[in-house]
Amino acid sequence: xxxxxxxxxxxxxxxxxxxxxxxxxxxxxxxxxxxxxxxxxxxxxxxxxxxxxxxxxxxxxxxxxxxxxxxxxxxxxxxxxxxxxxxxxxxxxxxxxxxxxxxxxxxxxxxxxxxxxxxxxxxxxxxxxxxxxxxxxxxxxxxxxxxxxxxxxxxxxxxxxxxxxxxxxxxxxxxxxxxxxxxxxxxxxxxxxxxxxxxxxxxxxxxxxxxxxxxxxxxxxxxxxxxxxxxxxxxxxxxxxxxxxx
Numbered sequence: 263x264x265x266x267x268x269x270x271x272x273x274x275x276x277x278x279x280x281x282x283x284x285x286x287x288x289x290x291x292x293x294x295x296x297x298x299x300x301x302x303x304x305x306x307x308x309x310x311x312x313x314x315x316x317x318x319x320x321x322x323x324x325x326x327x328x329x330x331x332x333x334x335x336x337x338x339x340x341x342x343x344x345x346x347x348x349x350x351x352x353x354x355x356x357x358x359x360x361x362x363x364x365x366x367x368x369x370x371x372x373x374x375x376x377x378x379x380x381x382x383x384x385x386x387x388x389x390x391x392x393x394x395x396x397x398x399x400x401x402x403x404x405x406x407x408x409x410x411x412x413x414x415x416x417x418x419x420x421x422x423x424x425x426x427x428x429x430x431x432x433x434x435x436x437x438x439x440x441x442x443x444x445x446x447x448x449x450x451x452x453x454x455x456x457x458x459x460x461x462x463x464x465x466x467x468x469x470x471x472x473x474x475x476x477x478x479x480x481x482x483x484x485x486x487x488x489x490x491x492x493x494x495x496x497x498x499x500x501x502x503x504x505x506x507x508x
Contacts, residue, residue, distance in 0.1 A: 263477065264460055265289065267449075269298070269469040277303040281469065283451070287375070289473050290449055291502040292423050294373040298451060301360055301367040308357040311350035313381040315423060317372040318358065319345045319408060321453070322392065325365035331357045336387060343392025345408050349376070349422050354385035370451075370496065372427075375503045380422050388419050402436025402487075405429070410499070412440075425500035430485065432457070432493045437486030440497055444480050448499035449473040455493030458486050466494075476502060 267289055269281040283296040290296075294314060320328060322343040330338045330346060333355040340346045340358075348354060360367040376383075390408065396415040398405045407415045410426025430438065432455075442448045450459055452466040459472045460483060474481065487493035 263475045264462070265473050265475065266470050267473055269471065271469065274305060277301065278305045283471070286473075289447070289475070290498070291447055291504065292375045292425060292500045293447075293449075293498055294375055296373075296451060296498070297371040298453065299367075299369050299371055301369070302365065303363040304359045306358055308355050310353060310355045311348070311373075312353045314350050314376055315374040315421065316348045316350060316356065317345065317370075317374060317427075319370045319372070319427070319429075321368045321370075321429070324368040326360050326362040326367050328367060328369065329359050329361050332385075332387070334385060334387070338387075338389065340389075341392055343395065343406075345390040345395070345419075345427075347388040347390075347419065347421050349380075349383065349386050349388075351376070351381065351383040351385045372498075374421075374423050374425060374500075376423060377503055383422070388421060390417065390419050394418060400438060402433035403438040404431045405438065406431075423500065423503070425498065428497040429453075430495050430497060432485070432487040432495075434490045434492065435487055437484055440483045440485055442474055442481040442483060442499055444478055445476050446499050446501050447474065447476050448483075448497065450485065451496045451498070453494040453496060455491045456488045457493050457495050458488040459483060463488050464495075 324342040406429040
């Protein structure tokens with residue numbers, strides 16, 4: 263079943279703009295929230311995370327990287343096109359700032375639930391460098407397999423919550439078929455241009471996104487660029503963990 267939910271815009275001066283998916287965890291479980299973010303300058307204070315996972319994905323078009331520090335003593339550079347996963351477990355503090363404050367950083371900040379048994383684990387991190395991301399190309403479509411699998415491509419990461427994350431780029435009028443596994447929730451976040459999902463149009467300039475509730479059998483979804491311009495969307499899916507809105 264396809265339903266829709268909405269992003270909320272947040273802006274702080276000229277340094278921070280986010281299209282945020284919050285308060286919808288009952289629909290997008292095991293995901294808790296997603297921020298589609300553009301940043302120029304240091305805007306994030308150090309934050310503490312407990313009992314969940316926190317993921318940062320820098321789009322390949324990001325003009326600068328992200329300097330990541332945490333209370334484990336890690337100091338890492340997240341480059342454009344790379345992904346960084348933090349399992350907070352019993353608790354971790356994270357500080358992330360753009361490497362070059364004069365350039366615009368373009369990323370997703372994603373919070374993901376943990377199964378009850380994993381919430382008391384020690385914090386740890388996983389990372390996937392841009393050059394290690396597998397891509398699948400098909401008739402005008404390019405799919406970067408960040409987590410999980412698509413076709414014969416599988417991400418090398420094995421996170422504690424079983425989720426799939428695909429960065430999909432479509433040339434004009436191109437299309438691709440996505441399979442949503444039985445029992446999984448799924449949604450698409452438009453990033454650029456306009457996409458059509460099950461004959462409904464969704465635009466990156468609007469704040470409406472399609473969400474598929476879990477069902478007993480697999481579902482095939484056709485996604486296509488619905489204009490003469492390039493389109494981009496990120497696909498999220500995973501089995502629900504019965505998360506409550508946070």
